[in-house]
Amino acid sequence: MVFISQQFIEQLIQEDVPYFDLTTQVLGIGDRTGTIRFTTRTKTVLACTEESASILRQVGAEVIAILATGQILDAGVPFLSATGNAAALHLAWKPAQNLLEYACGVATKTYNLVQLAQAANQDVMLYTTRKVIPGTKPIAVKAILAGGAYPHRLGVSETVLIFQQHLNFLGGIDSFIQQLPVIKRQVKEKKVIVEVKDMATAFKLATSGIDGIQFDKVNAEALAEAISQIKSINPTLITLAAGGINDANIANYAATGVDGLVLTAPYYAQPADIQVEMVCRGGFRDLL
Template structure:
Protein backbone atom coordinates (compact mmCIF):
# COMPACT_ATOMS: atom_id res chain seq x y z
CA UNK A 1 0.00 0.00 0.00
CA UNK A 2 1.12 3.56 -0.59
CA UNK A 3 0.79 6.47 1.79
CA UNK A 4 -2.52 8.33 1.59
CA UNK A 5 -1.48 11.70 3.04
CA UNK A 6 -0.72 14.71 0.84
CA UNK A 7 2.43 16.78 1.37
CA UNK A 8 0.43 19.59 2.95
CA UNK A 9 -1.06 17.15 5.47
CA UNK A 10 2.34 15.74 6.35
CA UNK A 11 3.63 19.27 6.89
CA UNK A 12 0.64 20.07 9.09
CA UNK A 13 1.22 17.01 11.27
CA UNK A 14 4.88 17.88 11.72
CA UNK A 15 4.11 21.54 12.39
CA UNK A 16 1.52 20.61 15.01
CA UNK A 17 4.15 18.76 17.08
CA UNK A 18 7.27 20.78 16.28
CA UNK A 19 5.59 24.20 16.31
CA UNK A 20 8.60 26.57 16.21
CA UNK A 21 11.58 24.37 17.06
CA UNK A 22 12.72 21.42 19.18
CA UNK A 23 14.14 23.23 22.20
CA UNK A 24 15.78 20.15 23.72
CA UNK A 25 17.71 19.21 20.59
CA UNK A 26 18.70 22.83 19.93
CA UNK A 27 19.97 23.56 23.45
CA UNK A 28 21.87 20.28 23.53
CA UNK A 29 23.62 21.34 20.32
CA UNK A 30 23.08 17.95 18.68
CA UNK A 31 20.92 18.94 15.71
CA UNK A 32 23.51 17.87 13.14
CA UNK A 33 24.50 14.60 14.82
CA UNK A 34 23.66 11.54 12.69
CA UNK A 35 21.58 8.67 13.95
CA UNK A 36 19.01 5.99 13.24
CA UNK A 37 15.49 5.63 14.62
CA UNK A 38 13.77 2.24 14.79
CA UNK A 39 10.04 1.83 15.32
CA UNK A 40 9.52 -1.33 17.35
CA UNK A 41 6.31 -3.19 18.11
CA UNK A 42 5.52 -3.89 21.75
CA UNK A 43 2.66 -6.26 21.06
CA UNK A 44 1.20 -8.67 18.54
CA UNK A 45 -1.07 -7.32 15.82
CA UNK A 46 -1.62 -6.16 12.25
CA UNK A 47 0.31 -3.20 10.89
CA UNK A 48 -1.16 -0.14 9.24
CA UNK A 49 0.12 3.37 8.62
CA UNK A 50 3.78 2.44 8.21
CA UNK A 51 3.90 4.06 4.77
CA UNK A 52 2.52 7.30 6.22
CA UNK A 53 5.08 7.10 9.03
CA UNK A 54 7.84 6.71 6.44
CA UNK A 55 6.51 9.76 4.59
CA UNK A 56 6.63 11.75 7.83
CA UNK A 57 10.31 10.85 8.35
CA UNK A 58 11.14 11.69 4.74
CA UNK A 59 9.30 15.01 5.00
CA UNK A 60 11.34 15.85 8.09
CA UNK A 61 14.57 15.22 6.16
CA UNK A 62 15.42 11.65 7.16
CA UNK A 63 15.82 8.63 4.89
CA UNK A 64 13.81 5.47 5.42
CA UNK A 65 15.78 2.34 4.63
CA UNK A 66 13.44 -0.37 5.88
CA UNK A 67 9.76 -0.84 6.57
CA UNK A 68 7.17 -3.58 6.90
CA UNK A 69 4.09 -2.87 4.83
CA UNK A 70 0.54 -2.32 6.04
CA UNK A 71 -1.29 -5.62 6.47
CA UNK A 72 1.77 -7.43 7.83
CA UNK A 73 1.39 -9.35 11.08
CA UNK A 74 3.94 -8.49 13.76
CA UNK A 75 4.88 -9.77 17.18
CA UNK A 76 6.44 -8.00 20.14
CA UNK A 77 9.98 -6.82 19.46
CA UNK A 78 9.64 -6.62 15.68
CA UNK A 79 11.28 -3.64 13.96
CA UNK A 80 8.69 -2.25 11.54
CA UNK A 81 10.51 0.86 10.28
CA UNK A 82 14.07 2.21 10.29
CA UNK A 83 14.99 5.80 9.40
CA UNK A 84 18.39 7.46 9.27
CA UNK A 85 19.28 11.15 9.38
CA UNK A 86 20.17 14.16 11.48
CA UNK A 87 19.06 14.16 15.11
CA UNK A 88 16.88 17.19 14.36
CA UNK A 89 15.01 15.27 11.64
CA UNK A 90 14.57 12.11 13.69
CA UNK A 91 13.26 13.97 16.74
CA UNK A 92 10.92 16.07 14.61
CA UNK A 93 9.33 12.96 13.08
CA UNK A 94 9.33 10.10 15.55
CA UNK A 95 6.36 10.99 17.74
CA UNK A 96 4.05 11.76 14.82
CA UNK A 97 5.18 8.65 12.95
CA UNK A 98 4.74 6.40 15.96
CA UNK A 99 1.27 7.76 16.74
CA UNK A 100 0.06 7.16 13.17
CA UNK A 101 1.21 3.55 13.22
CA UNK A 102 -0.12 2.96 16.73
CA UNK A 103 -3.66 4.18 16.08
CA UNK A 104 -3.98 2.77 12.57
CA UNK A 105 -2.58 -0.62 13.61
CA UNK A 106 -5.16 -0.75 16.39
CA UNK A 107 -7.92 -0.35 13.79
CA UNK A 108 -6.31 -2.90 11.46
CA UNK A 109 -5.85 -5.47 14.24
CA UNK A 110 -9.44 -5.19 15.46
CA UNK A 111 -10.69 -5.45 11.88
CA UNK A 112 -8.64 -8.61 11.29
CA UNK A 113 -10.04 -10.18 14.46
CA UNK A 114 -13.59 -9.38 13.38
CA UNK A 115 -13.04 -10.79 9.89
CA UNK A 116 -11.54 -14.00 11.26
CA UNK A 117 -14.34 -14.46 13.80
CA UNK A 118 -17.03 -13.88 11.17
CA UNK A 119 -15.52 -16.16 8.54
CA UNK A 120 -15.05 -19.05 10.92
CA UNK A 121 -18.83 -19.52 10.74
CA UNK A 122 -19.59 -17.89 7.36
CA UNK A 123 -16.61 -18.01 4.96
CA UNK A 124 -18.27 -15.75 2.39
CA UNK A 125 -19.41 -12.95 4.67
CA UNK A 126 -17.90 -9.48 4.25
CA UNK A 127 -17.06 -7.21 7.19
CA UNK A 128 -17.55 -3.64 6.02
CA UNK A 129 -16.91 -0.47 7.99
CA UNK A 130 -19.01 2.67 7.89
CA UNK A 131 -18.05 6.24 7.14
CA UNK A 132 -18.38 7.11 10.86
CA UNK A 133 -14.65 7.68 11.24
CA UNK A 134 -13.22 10.42 13.47
CA UNK A 135 -13.53 13.73 11.57
CA UNK A 136 -10.56 14.41 9.32
CA UNK A 137 -9.16 10.89 9.61
CA UNK A 138 -11.30 8.99 7.11
CA UNK A 139 -8.60 8.12 4.58
CA UNK A 140 -6.28 6.86 7.30
CA UNK A 141 -8.90 4.81 9.12
CA UNK A 142 -10.29 3.30 5.91
CA UNK A 143 -6.79 2.31 4.84
CA UNK A 144 -6.35 0.61 8.21
CA UNK A 145 -9.57 -1.33 7.65
CA UNK A 146 -8.31 -2.55 4.29
CA UNK A 147 -5.00 -3.56 5.89
CA UNK A 148 -6.97 -5.65 8.37
CA UNK A 149 -8.89 -7.48 5.65
CA UNK A 150 -12.16 -5.59 5.90
CA UNK A 151 -13.87 -3.62 3.15
CA UNK A 152 -15.25 -0.10 3.01
CA UNK A 153 -19.03 0.07 3.14
CA UNK A 154 -19.17 3.62 1.81
CA UNK A 155 -16.31 6.10 1.55
CA UNK A 156 -18.76 8.97 1.19
CA UNK A 157 -22.34 9.85 0.31
CA UNK A 158 -21.31 9.81 -3.35
CA UNK A 159 -20.48 6.10 -3.41
CA UNK A 160 -23.93 4.62 -3.80
CA UNK A 161 -27.62 5.10 -3.04
CA UNK A 162 -28.59 3.96 0.44
CA UNK A 163 -32.06 4.99 1.59
CA UNK A 164 -32.54 5.65 5.30
CA UNK A 165 -35.63 6.43 7.33
CA UNK A 166 -34.51 10.05 7.58
CA UNK A 167 -34.71 10.30 3.78
CA UNK A 168 -38.34 9.18 3.84
CA UNK A 169 -39.17 12.10 6.15
CA UNK A 170 -38.77 14.33 3.09
CA UNK A 171 -40.55 12.04 0.63
CA UNK A 172 -43.80 14.03 0.63
CA UNK A 173 -45.92 11.23 1.98
CA UNK A 174 -44.71 8.62 -0.50
CA UNK A 175 -44.21 5.16 0.92
CA UNK A 176 -41.01 3.12 0.94
CA UNK A 177 -41.92 1.05 -2.11
CA UNK A 178 -42.86 4.09 -4.18
CA UNK A 179 -39.58 5.86 -3.33
CA UNK A 180 -37.56 2.76 -4.24
CA UNK A 181 -39.33 2.44 -7.60
CA UNK A 182 -38.71 6.10 -8.31
CA UNK A 183 -35.01 5.76 -7.52
CA UNK A 184 -34.66 2.64 -9.66
CA UNK A 185 -36.20 4.50 -12.59
CA UNK A 186 -33.72 7.37 -12.27
CA UNK A 187 -30.36 5.90 -11.36
CA UNK A 188 -29.72 3.57 -14.27
CA UNK A 189 -27.04 0.99 -13.55
CA UNK A 190 -26.47 2.02 -9.92
CA UNK A 191 -27.69 -0.25 -7.15
CA UNK A 192 -30.32 0.94 -4.69
CA UNK A 193 -29.94 -0.06 -1.06
CA UNK A 194 -32.38 0.44 1.80
CA UNK A 195 -31.92 0.37 5.56
CA UNK A 196 -34.84 -1.50 7.13
CA UNK A 197 -35.99 -2.35 10.62
CA UNK A 198 -38.44 -5.16 9.97
CA UNK A 199 -39.12 -8.06 7.63
CA UNK A 200 -42.14 -6.21 6.25
CA UNK A 201 -40.02 -3.21 5.27
CA UNK A 202 -37.44 -5.49 3.69
CA UNK A 203 -40.06 -7.32 1.62
CA UNK A 204 -41.62 -4.03 0.50
CA UNK A 205 -38.22 -2.67 -0.54
CA UNK A 206 -37.17 -5.78 -2.45
CA UNK A 207 -40.53 -6.16 -4.17
CA UNK A 208 -40.12 -2.57 -5.37
CA UNK A 209 -36.73 -3.40 -6.87
CA UNK A 210 -34.15 -2.73 -4.11
CA UNK A 211 -30.88 -4.54 -4.77
CA UNK A 212 -29.69 -4.50 -1.17
CA UNK A 213 -31.41 -4.37 2.21
CA UNK A 214 -29.56 -3.60 5.42
CA UNK A 215 -31.24 -4.54 8.69
CA UNK A 216 -30.64 -2.13 11.55
CA UNK A 217 -30.32 -3.23 15.19
CA UNK A 218 -31.96 -6.64 14.84
CA UNK A 219 -30.98 -9.47 17.20
CA UNK A 220 -29.29 -12.49 15.58
CA UNK A 221 -32.10 -14.99 16.27
CA UNK A 222 -34.72 -12.79 14.63
CA UNK A 223 -32.37 -11.87 11.81
CA UNK A 224 -31.71 -15.52 10.96
CA UNK A 225 -35.42 -16.17 10.31
CA UNK A 226 -35.78 -12.99 8.27
CA UNK A 227 -32.75 -13.83 6.12
CA UNK A 228 -34.17 -17.29 5.49
CA UNK A 229 -37.51 -15.83 4.40
CA UNK A 230 -35.89 -13.32 2.05
CA UNK A 231 -33.61 -15.95 0.51
CA UNK A 232 -36.58 -18.22 -0.18
CA UNK A 233 -38.41 -15.53 -2.15
CA UNK A 234 -35.63 -13.30 -3.55
CA UNK A 235 -32.47 -15.31 -4.11
CA UNK A 236 -30.64 -12.46 -5.84
CA UNK A 237 -30.95 -9.78 -3.15
CA UNK A 238 -27.94 -8.82 -1.04
CA UNK A 239 -28.57 -8.72 2.69
CA UNK A 240 -26.64 -6.79 5.30
CA UNK A 241 -26.90 -5.96 8.97
CA UNK A 242 -25.58 -3.08 11.03
CA UNK A 243 -25.99 -1.54 14.44
CA UNK A 244 -24.20 -2.77 17.54
CA UNK A 245 -22.03 -5.37 15.84
CA UNK A 246 -18.57 -5.79 17.36
CA UNK A 247 -15.96 -8.45 18.04
CA UNK A 248 -18.05 -10.01 20.80
CA UNK A 249 -21.07 -10.79 18.63
CA UNK A 250 -19.86 -10.72 15.02
CA UNK A 251 -19.82 -14.53 14.87
CA UNK A 252 -23.49 -14.69 15.85
CA UNK A 253 -24.42 -12.22 13.13
CA UNK A 254 -22.29 -13.99 10.54
CA UNK A 255 -24.11 -17.25 11.34
CA UNK A 256 -27.45 -15.71 10.28
CA UNK A 257 -26.40 -15.99 6.63
CA UNK A 258 -26.12 -12.30 5.79
CA UNK A 259 -23.79 -11.21 3.00
CA UNK A 260 -22.45 -8.07 4.70
CA UNK A 261 -21.84 -7.08 8.30
CA UNK A 262 -21.63 -3.30 8.67
CA UNK A 263 -19.78 -1.96 11.70
CA UNK A 264 -17.97 1.03 13.18
CA UNK A 265 -16.41 -0.98 16.01
CA UNK A 266 -12.83 -1.03 14.63
CA UNK A 267 -12.70 2.77 14.82
CA UNK A 268 -12.88 2.54 18.62
CA UNK A 269 -10.10 -0.04 18.93
CA UNK A 270 -7.29 0.35 21.45
CA UNK A 271 -4.09 1.56 19.75
CA UNK A 272 -1.36 -1.02 19.27
CA UNK A 273 1.71 -0.32 21.41
CA UNK A 274 5.00 0.77 19.79
CA UNK A 275 8.21 2.40 20.92
CA UNK A 276 10.92 4.29 19.04
CA UNK A 277 14.55 3.53 19.82
CA UNK A 278 17.34 5.79 18.54
CA UNK A 279 21.02 5.09 18.08
CA UNK A 280 23.83 7.51 17.31
CA UNK A 281 25.76 6.92 14.09
CA UNK A 282 29.37 8.14 13.73
Protein backbone atom coordinates in the same frame (compact mmCIF):
# COMPACT_ATOMS: atom_id res chain seq x y z
CA MET B 1 -3.08 1.78 -2.77
CA VAL B 2 -4.72 4.63 -0.86
CA PHE B 3 -3.61 8.14 -1.79
CA ILE B 4 -2.66 10.25 1.22
CA SER B 5 -1.51 13.73 0.32
CA GLN B 6 1.76 15.33 1.28
CA GLN B 7 -0.29 18.14 2.79
CA PHE B 8 -1.82 15.62 5.21
CA ILE B 9 1.66 14.36 6.14
CA GLU B 10 2.89 17.90 6.74
CA GLN B 11 -0.14 18.65 8.91
CA LEU B 12 0.68 15.66 11.13
CA ILE B 13 4.19 17.00 11.60
CA GLN B 14 3.08 20.57 12.24
CA GLU B 15 0.59 19.51 14.92
CA ASP B 16 3.53 18.27 17.00
CA VAL B 17 6.20 20.69 15.77
CA PRO B 18 4.67 24.14 15.33
CA TYR B 19 8.13 25.76 15.18
CA PHE B 20 11.05 23.73 16.57
CA ASP B 21 12.00 21.07 19.14
CA LEU B 22 12.95 23.04 22.25
CA THR B 23 14.38 20.05 24.11
CA THR B 24 16.75 18.98 21.34
CA GLN B 25 17.72 22.61 20.79
CA VAL B 26 18.59 23.34 24.41
CA LEU B 27 20.55 20.09 24.77
CA GLY B 28 22.67 20.97 21.74
CA ILE B 29 22.46 17.48 20.21
CA GLY B 30 20.70 18.31 16.96
CA ASP B 31 23.64 17.75 14.62
CA ARG B 32 24.65 14.35 16.02
CA THR B 33 23.98 11.41 13.69
CA GLY B 34 21.80 8.52 14.79
CA THR B 35 19.29 5.83 13.85
CA ILE B 36 15.63 5.41 14.75
CA ARG B 37 13.81 2.07 14.71
CA PHE B 38 10.12 1.15 15.11
CA THR B 39 9.24 -2.33 16.48
CA THR B 40 6.02 -4.16 17.31
CA ARG B 41 5.38 -5.03 20.95
CA THR B 42 2.41 -7.32 20.20
CA LYS B 43 1.02 -9.14 17.16
CA THR B 44 0.22 -6.32 14.75
CA VAL B 45 -1.19 -5.73 11.28
CA LEU B 46 0.89 -2.96 9.75
CA ALA B 47 -0.77 0.14 8.31
CA CYS B 48 0.58 3.49 7.14
CA THR B 49 4.23 2.50 7.32
CA GLU B 50 4.68 4.30 4.00
CA GLU B 51 3.22 7.53 5.39
CA SER B 52 5.37 7.23 8.50
CA ALA B 53 8.38 6.89 6.21
CA SER B 54 7.20 10.06 4.44
CA ILE B 55 7.22 11.88 7.78
CA LEU B 56 10.82 10.80 8.33
CA ARG B 57 11.87 11.91 4.85
CA GLN B 58 10.00 15.21 5.17
CA VAL B 59 12.14 16.26 8.14
CA GLY B 60 15.37 15.19 6.45
CA ALA B 61 15.95 11.61 7.63
CA GLU B 62 16.87 8.76 5.27
CA VAL B 63 14.67 5.66 5.43
CA ILE B 64 16.86 2.57 5.26
CA ALA B 65 14.37 -0.26 5.88
CA ILE B 66 10.58 -0.59 5.76
CA LEU B 67 7.92 -3.31 5.71
CA ALA B 68 4.72 -2.65 3.78
CA THR B 69 1.19 -1.96 4.96
CA GLY B 70 -0.83 -5.16 5.35
CA GLN B 71 1.93 -7.39 6.70
CA ILE B 72 1.06 -9.31 9.88
CA LEU B 73 3.92 -9.31 12.39
CA ASP B 74 4.51 -11.07 15.68
CA ALA B 75 5.70 -9.18 18.72
CA GLY B 76 9.28 -7.90 18.67
CA VAL B 77 9.65 -7.41 14.91
CA PRO B 78 11.34 -4.20 13.65
CA PHE B 79 9.56 -2.80 10.60
CA LEU B 80 10.81 0.75 9.97
CA SER B 81 14.26 2.29 10.37
CA ALA B 82 15.87 5.56 9.34
CA THR B 83 19.09 7.50 9.85
CA GLY B 84 19.67 11.21 10.22
CA ASN B 85 20.73 13.87 12.63
CA ALA B 86 19.16 13.94 16.07
CA ALA B 87 17.12 17.04 15.23
CA ALA B 88 15.41 15.29 12.32
CA LEU B 89 14.85 12.03 14.17
CA HIS B 90 13.26 13.76 17.15
CA LEU B 91 11.00 15.86 14.90
CA ALA B 92 9.67 12.70 13.23
CA TRP B 93 9.51 10.54 16.34
CA LYS B 94 6.04 11.29 17.76
CA PRO B 95 4.17 12.15 14.55
CA ALA B 96 5.31 8.84 13.05
CA GLN B 97 4.65 6.85 16.21
CA ASN B 98 1.20 8.37 16.71
CA LEU B 99 0.26 7.65 13.11
CA LEU B 100 1.49 4.07 13.34
CA GLU B 101 -0.18 3.34 16.66
CA TYR B 102 -3.57 4.58 15.46
CA ALA B 103 -3.41 3.06 11.97
CA CYS B 104 -1.97 -0.29 13.07
CA GLY B 105 -4.49 -0.43 15.92
CA VAL B 106 -7.36 0.01 13.47
CA ALA B 107 -5.86 -2.50 11.02
CA THR B 108 -5.29 -5.09 13.74
CA LYS B 109 -8.78 -4.64 15.18
CA THR B 110 -10.27 -4.95 11.70
CA TYR B 111 -8.27 -8.11 11.00
CA ASN B 112 -9.41 -9.71 14.28
CA LEU B 113 -13.05 -8.87 13.56
CA VAL B 114 -12.77 -10.33 10.05
CA GLN B 115 -11.35 -13.55 11.49
CA LEU B 116 -14.16 -13.83 14.05
CA ALA B 117 -16.86 -13.18 11.45
CA GLN B 118 -15.51 -15.46 8.75
CA ALA B 119 -14.98 -18.30 11.21
CA ALA B 120 -18.77 -18.27 11.56
CA ASN B 121 -19.56 -17.52 7.90
CA GLN B 122 -16.72 -17.70 5.40
CA ASP B 123 -18.65 -15.71 2.80
CA VAL B 124 -19.54 -12.71 4.95
CA MET B 125 -17.72 -9.41 4.35
CA LEU B 126 -17.06 -6.52 6.71
CA TYR B 127 -17.83 -2.95 5.66
CA THR B 128 -16.92 0.05 7.78
CA THR B 129 -19.18 3.09 8.07
CA ARG B 130 -18.28 6.68 7.25
CA LYS B 131 -18.45 7.58 10.97
CA VAL B 132 -14.69 7.96 11.26
CA ILE B 133 -13.00 10.02 13.96
CA PRO B 134 -12.89 13.53 12.44
CA GLY B 135 -9.63 14.25 10.65
CA THR B 136 -8.56 10.60 10.37
CA LYS B 137 -10.41 9.43 7.26
CA PRO B 138 -7.45 8.84 4.89
CA ILE B 139 -5.51 6.77 7.40
CA ALA B 140 -8.64 5.03 8.71
CA VAL B 141 -9.59 3.89 5.21
CA LYS B 142 -6.08 2.63 4.53
CA ALA B 143 -6.06 0.82 7.86
CA ILE B 144 -9.36 -1.02 7.45
CA LEU B 145 -8.33 -2.15 3.97
CA ALA B 146 -5.09 -3.48 5.46
CA GLY B 147 -7.16 -5.44 7.99
CA GLY B 148 -9.36 -7.07 5.35
CA ALA B 149 -12.51 -4.91 5.35
CA TYR B 150 -13.87 -2.46 2.80
CA PRO B 151 -15.54 0.93 3.21
CA HIS B 152 -19.32 0.77 3.29
CA ARG B 153 -19.59 4.32 2.00
CA LEU B 154 -16.74 6.79 1.51
CA GLY B 155 -19.33 9.56 1.25
CA VAL B 156 -22.92 10.28 0.29
CA SER B 157 -22.04 10.90 -3.37
CA GLU B 158 -21.25 7.31 -4.28
CA THR B 159 -24.14 5.12 -3.12
CA VAL B 160 -27.93 5.19 -2.79
CA LEU B 161 -28.71 4.23 0.79
CA ILE B 162 -32.18 5.24 1.97
CA PHE B 163 -32.83 5.81 5.66
CA GLN B 164 -36.03 6.48 7.57
CA GLN B 165 -35.09 10.18 7.49
CA HIS B 166 -35.36 10.10 3.69
CA LEU B 167 -38.65 8.22 3.79
CA ASN B 168 -40.10 10.81 6.16
CA PHE B 169 -39.71 13.41 3.41
CA LEU B 170 -40.84 11.03 0.69
CA GLY B 171 -44.15 10.10 2.27
CA GLY B 172 -43.26 6.71 3.77
CA ILE B 173 -42.29 3.28 2.53
CA ASP B 174 -45.32 2.77 0.27
CA SER B 175 -44.68 6.05 -1.52
CA PHE B 176 -41.06 5.06 -1.95
CA ILE B 177 -41.97 1.68 -3.46
CA GLN B 178 -44.24 3.43 -5.95
CA GLN B 179 -41.39 5.70 -7.01
CA LEU B 180 -38.74 2.96 -7.03
CA PRO B 181 -38.82 2.26 -10.82
CA VAL B 182 -38.12 5.93 -11.53
CA ILE B 183 -35.38 6.06 -8.90
CA LYS B 184 -33.66 2.97 -10.30
CA ARG B 185 -33.88 4.25 -13.86
CA GLN B 186 -31.96 7.37 -12.84
CA VAL B 187 -29.11 5.44 -11.22
CA LYS B 188 -28.92 2.31 -13.35
CA GLU B 189 -25.28 1.63 -12.50
CA LYS B 190 -25.92 1.81 -8.73
CA LYS B 191 -27.48 -0.50 -6.17
CA VAL B 192 -30.46 0.94 -4.29
CA ILE B 193 -30.46 -0.15 -0.65
CA VAL B 194 -32.92 0.69 2.14
CA GLU B 195 -32.27 0.52 5.86
CA VAL B 196 -35.04 -1.04 7.94
CA LYS B 197 -35.67 -1.60 11.64
CA ASP B 198 -38.61 -4.04 11.48
CA MET B 199 -39.39 -7.24 9.65
CA ALA B 200 -42.70 -6.13 8.15
CA THR B 201 -40.94 -3.42 6.16
CA ALA B 202 -38.19 -5.83 5.16
CA PHE B 203 -40.65 -8.36 3.73
CA LYS B 204 -42.52 -5.62 1.90
CA LEU B 205 -39.26 -4.45 0.30
CA ALA B 206 -38.13 -7.98 -0.59
CA THR B 207 -40.63 -8.14 -3.45
CA SER B 208 -40.43 -4.48 -4.46
CA GLY B 209 -37.46 -4.66 -6.83
CA ILE B 210 -35.02 -3.18 -4.31
CA ASP B 211 -31.38 -4.30 -4.61
CA GLY B 212 -30.61 -4.64 -0.93
CA ILE B 213 -31.81 -4.29 2.65
CA GLN B 214 -29.73 -3.08 5.57
CA PHE B 215 -31.08 -4.23 8.95
CA ASP B 216 -30.37 -1.75 11.74
CA LYS B 217 -30.11 -2.94 15.35
CA VAL B 218 -32.11 -6.12 14.77
CA ASN B 219 -31.04 -8.85 17.21
CA ALA B 220 -29.14 -11.75 15.67
CA GLU B 221 -31.72 -14.44 16.47
CA ALA B 222 -34.56 -12.56 14.80
CA LEU B 223 -32.31 -11.60 11.92
CA ALA B 224 -31.30 -15.20 11.21
CA GLU B 225 -34.95 -16.19 10.82
CA ALA B 226 -35.70 -13.20 8.61
CA ILE B 227 -32.70 -13.75 6.32
CA SER B 228 -33.72 -17.34 5.70
CA GLN B 229 -37.23 -16.30 4.69
CA ILE B 230 -36.17 -13.28 2.64
CA LYS B 231 -33.59 -15.26 0.68
CA SER B 232 -36.27 -17.83 -0.16
CA ILE B 233 -38.39 -14.97 -1.56
CA ASN B 234 -35.54 -13.16 -3.36
CA PRO B 235 -32.25 -15.11 -3.47
CA THR B 236 -30.35 -12.27 -5.16
CA LEU B 237 -31.25 -9.62 -2.59
CA ILE B 238 -28.22 -8.13 -0.81
CA THR B 239 -28.59 -8.27 2.97
CA LEU B 240 -26.57 -6.26 5.47
CA ALA B 241 -26.60 -6.05 9.27
CA ALA B 242 -25.65 -2.82 11.03
CA GLY B 243 -25.80 -1.24 14.45
CA GLY B 244 -23.86 -2.19 17.55
CA ILE B 245 -21.77 -4.96 15.97
CA ASN B 246 -18.58 -5.63 17.92
CA ASP B 247 -16.17 -8.33 19.07
CA ALA B 248 -18.70 -9.88 21.43
CA ASN B 249 -21.51 -10.41 18.91
CA ILE B 250 -19.95 -10.34 15.45
CA ALA B 251 -19.86 -14.13 15.13
CA ASN B 252 -23.57 -14.34 15.95
CA TYR B 253 -24.41 -11.74 13.31
CA ALA B 254 -22.17 -13.41 10.73
CA ALA B 255 -23.92 -16.73 11.36
CA THR B 256 -27.30 -15.23 10.42
CA GLY B 257 -26.38 -15.60 6.75
CA VAL B 258 -26.22 -11.90 5.88
CA ASP B 259 -23.96 -10.91 3.02
CA GLY B 260 -22.20 -8.16 4.93
CA LEU B 261 -21.70 -6.61 8.35
CA VAL B 262 -21.59 -2.82 8.60
CA LEU B 263 -19.74 -1.49 11.62
CA THR B 264 -17.86 1.44 13.13
CA ALA B 265 -15.98 -0.44 15.87
CA PRO B 266 -12.58 -0.66 14.07
CA TYR B 267 -12.14 3.13 14.15
CA TYR B 268 -12.17 3.10 17.94
CA ALA B 269 -9.62 0.33 18.33
CA GLN B 270 -7.04 0.33 21.10
CA PRO B 271 -3.87 1.84 19.62
CA ALA B 272 -1.14 -0.58 18.68
CA ASP B 273 1.86 -0.65 21.02
CA ILE B 274 4.84 0.43 18.93
CA GLN B 275 8.30 0.64 20.46
CA VAL B 276 10.56 3.44 19.22
CA GLU B 277 14.29 3.37 19.85
CA MET B 278 17.02 5.81 18.89
CA VAL B 279 20.78 5.31 19.11
CA CYS B 280 23.64 7.64 18.34
CA ARG B 281 26.00 6.92 15.45
CA GLY B 282 26.55 3.16 15.16
CA GLY B 283 22.95 2.08 14.60
CA PHE B 284 21.20 -1.21 15.35
CA ARG B 285 22.51 -4.64 14.50
CA ASP B 286 19.13 -5.58 12.99
CA LEU B 287 17.37 -2.77 11.12
CA LEU B 288 14.43 -5.09 10.36
